[in-house]
Amino acid sequence: MRAIRVATLTGPDDVELAEVDRPSPGHGEVLVEVAFAGVTFPELLQTRGMYQTKHELPFVLGSEAAGVVVEAGAGSRFSVGDRVAAIPGTGSFAEFMVVSDEQTVPVPDGISLAHAAGMPMNLLTADFALRIRAHAKAGQSILVHGAAGGLGSAAVQMALAIGLDVIGVVSTEAKAQTVRELGATHVVMADGFKDTVKELYPNGVDYVFDPVGGDRFTDSTRVLAPYGRLLVLGFTAGEIPSIKVNRLLLKNISVDGVAWGAATRERPGYIAEQWDAIAEYVAAGQLNPAIHAAYPLAQAAAAIGELDSRSVQGKVLLEVKGE
Missing domain, CATH: 3.40.50.720 (NAD(P)-binding Rossmann-like Domain)
Structure with missing residues (x-):
């Protein structure tokens, strides 16, 4: 599958579009075909090795995304065909990502996968x-x-x-x-x-x-x-x-x-609890992120660079499969 990979910590211009192995879900995990991925400030920092969470090089970039479950591991609460948003922490700038149930939430009917991709971390x-x-x-x-x-x-x-x-x-x-x-x-x-x-x-x-x-x-x-x-x-x-x-x-x-990230690591199930708490606002369209721009996966460097320029008005996305 295609993915955006960080091989050197020299900034967003040097991320690479690479062919990597498609992952498989384990127990309590799902394989999601990514429709859109959200671009966040941590990605910018990670390309420079400046974020508090470090990953062994090379790694697939991307902290959040939305898409459709195409495979559910044993014990997962999700099913094939479910529309979900997820916060894997890494690996979402790819055609497919594996993410645990703990980091995955359902996308309500009426919410586009584009908007859903921009919701989890910020909301x-x-x-x-x-x-x-x-x-x-x-x-x-x-x-x-x-x-x-x-x-x-x-x-x-x-x-x-x-x-x-x-x-x-x-x-x-x-x-x-x-x-x-x-x-x-x-x-x-x-x-x-x-x-x-x-x-x-x-x-x-x-x-x-x-x-x-x-x-x-x-x-x-x-x-x-x-x-x-x-x-x-x-x-x-x-x-x-x-x-x-x-x-x-x-x-x-x-x-x-x-x-927020530290809080979620300390409390299993916390992301689902939060999502339930704001569900009425999401369903009512009150928490619907404005989309600044959507770039194709191959232009991830330009998308991340938008955050570096401080010019963003709303949410920057990568369009992978699309709706």
């Missing part, structure tokens, strides 16, 4: 951040950095589904329009966001959702309301910020790490 991370780590409630407010990107736009939709006021932070007017179309309560530009947000919410916001890091971090603490929480999800800006902890004392605020 479940956003759910983990807002529902599990923050205990967010309707009527509260949240500022979302990188609101037009894959993870940021998922957070915007999740927060709106819960009933929060959402302030999306973006870097261009084109991205601002994308976030407005998602339904954000307010959209502000990254340059000078602190002052703008303070005008909108003089007492501050309840949460800041931050997958960006870098030089926005300190101003993010300044826009929090008393008892507010800054949710740290990553550092796409490249710089890991630090904070003087006396800032936390001034308004009784906190900084919370959000490591």
Whole structure:
């Protein structure tokens, strides 16, 4: 089968389209014919050996995908013909992937496999951040950095589904329009966001959702309301910020790490529990990712490069078999 393989840790331009053996499912696993694969920031980092999870070279790239089960291993809860989305962690940039039941969820009727491929990692991370780590409630407010990107736009939709006021932070007017179309309560530009947000919410916001890091971090603490929480999800800006902890004392605020992947590894069945918790939002179309672009499998390097350019508005996909 065809697959996108990382043989050297020299960046996305050097990934290779290769012929590899088609895998076979074991006990509690399924073989999925991949329709679409989602392109995520971890893939960019993995091509450079910068991600916390390391794989022995060469390896097939890809963290998530959606498709149809073509073979079910013994003991699997899925059947041939089931439409599924999955989070194997690696191996989804291929015509077929093997994934465990623990990492696989059913795709509801009415949801396209293209949109389903863009859901698992971003939606479940956003759910983990807002529902599990923050205990967010309707009527509260949240500022979302990188609101037009894959993870940021998922957070915007999740927060709106819960009933929060959402302030999306973006870097261009084109991205601002994308976030407005998602339904954000307010959209502000990254340059000078602190002052703008303070005008909108003089007492501050309840949460800041931050997958960006870098030089926005300190101003993010300044826009929090008393008892507010800054949710740290990553550092796409490249710089890991630090904070003087006396800032936390001034308004009784906190900084919370959000490591969804680590949580799922510690709790078997957790992905299915989360998927069930957000199922009504998914079925209602409230958590439907905007698709920035879909590239053919052979153009994986260009697809990953989109994330490196910081130009993405929504979700980048690889089209493998298609619908």
